[in-house]
Amino acid sequence: MSKIERIVLQELRVRPNTTAEIAKLCNISSDRVMLQLRDLNTHITRLLGYEKDPITVSSNGAWRVDGIAGLLRLNSQVELEVVPKFLEPLNASWRLDFFLLAVLVKTGHLLVHDDISAGAQDRGDLATLIARSFLNLYAEYQRRPIRGYKRVQQADYAIDGDVEWESLFLPEPDGFRMSRLELVQQNPYNAVLAAAVRILIPEVADGDTQAQLKMLSHTLGKQLPPPAVFPPLPQRHSSMQHAYDLARLVVEGLGLDLKGGTFTGPGFVLSTWSAWQSLCEEVAKRALIDHKVVGQKRWLLGHRGDEGKEPIYTTPDISPLKDRTVEFLLDAKYKTRVGKNPSINSSDVYESLAFLTAANVDDIMLLYPSTQSVVDQPLGEWSEFDRVTVGKSVIRGFEVQIQGISSRRGFEEIVAGARRALVADCAPLT
Template identity: 60%
Template structure:
């Protein structure tokens, strides 16, 4: 399997011809495959536009999507988010944490997941190691549940079918009873996830551990078509169970048609950025009720309220000392500044929320050497009367390194502290 790397929002000239050569097919066939892949991704993410576009010269560009996409049986497209460096050895780990956050609402903050996997560059291995780590944490408290079973037995224990007491079968009396068993749809989902990962993982040690877990979960039925919630007593399994669901359903993109097998992993980059910013601010401001997409009343149309919904509203009491909005689209090749559209939208947010400060958060495109992990660097500020709108670049490269997320939270806390205490003028 050949890996074809794209950087989001950057055109790769001659890409269709390169893919055709790698796939041993014509360039026209590559265009058809890209069309089919676009249709699948659009359906999954709810996009109205094509996330993969081809220029007249055969260049290929990705917009608003990132991940590992299987184009055909010989080529995978590896689309790196614009705010992660494709030449970095850690970007896949960073991406995986973002992907799981968006899909499940949880960050898998386990240093051992990324340790030793940077040189492998294998998303399936990172996913498998994460799953194994979560499984090992809970293996001693296996998911068990009661179910009613009917069997034949000469020892009467349970509810007896009294007709069989006159003419018992060769295996004994027909007895129905409740059993505490590991046979349940939750373990079936875990087992199916293991079986889906084994052929995809290239690391032998990880593959061996998966096979061991597979034997521990043996004799499970097929996974359910609708995943039932975990019983409250097994809440510690929640992250492992949610990750297993992602794996079973194709890790966000099911490409199991025809000869294509195994997972792809795709996400909407702008929604991933929004989810990450909200989680970071929530951790950085534990004394505030941080709400995403909170509806503030801007005005009325007749008697119907008109709402303004900034991405992040840290609320103390019944008011917000400031508002934040996660912005993704960058102005490549231009000096950084707050656009007129973002300015007018911010003013509406501030008026609705009765706040005086607005922070617009953009993903930093600089390397981690130029801008350290977690740092917020202000690039523009606009003042309108007593209202202040600030634009920040936020560095997230290195998120998955040991203590990386904590650094991201610490950087947010450092940047937000003076704004919470008083307006910046």
């Protein structure tokens, strides 16, 4: 496999001369680079349901990314590593932070394993991090491999199984025809695991990890292609659920489609605002242990039409309920107003007022990912940067620091910071 060149982009930051740089690396024209980028944008928009291209190019060849992050293959020689705006590309641990968030969004649960980060700073490509995590998850429960029952037909003179009785009178040359159930390794679940391994092997940059994947491929044996619709893992194999979920993620999101000698991507990509929303909800659930935290709860705002029969609902991201009542609301936001000092966008203010009116509460906190360094704002800390008061309604904007979430007890630090910020708000605002 030829060496893959990596172009690092950070969300919402302009990277100058990118078109010319890629054209020189690949020894192709700038027009050819733009055609490849057009194809990549098309795939991403279809995958994530976006209406606008996430990667835009200015007239002088500068590139800008908005709304996505991850590992994207532009062609057979260049991959784009897109860093979310709330992670620092100069900090080598950003890939671990991103990977943890990606798995949370894609599978609905966190994979926090301290051993994943061992040596990861030197093996920093996302494919290798994913492969190491997958290998660790599989190794935990490899003594209980996924096996399924298969009815096997055979002929023998030693009876061991269900005999087809007509063959007792007219046996075949090899014996009596029988069928029996056998536990076999070839099944749709292992097919998904094996497909993930096959995808990862050529993508990882670390030789040791690649060798472990090849050993696992041999262990899984020959499998059929994975099914078009992934079957749920049987309850008896629930111990392998995390490994299976991660394998599905790889097969769905890391597959590189090789057509006509060019890669059409995308690779491992996610929507940044969606990732942030999922993280905020997960943190709130763990921080407010004495509340029932409901995501996307519908609140009745009013009715439409002369007769008022058509209801109008609003859906804040997070509604913490206690004794079936709500005392405050939380809403995950991604972008603040552009300027020297961050502030809450006017559209977010209007939307927040609708949330408060519908839920009949006075306090809502808007949660934005912090772009400050961990030196200025430690991991897990909430920093209020803006407050809007309309009558009794109070809308507050907070920056939340998550850089370092993949460090030892990093997620616990984020939950602890949320608990400190939120417990005080369980009482009426003063």
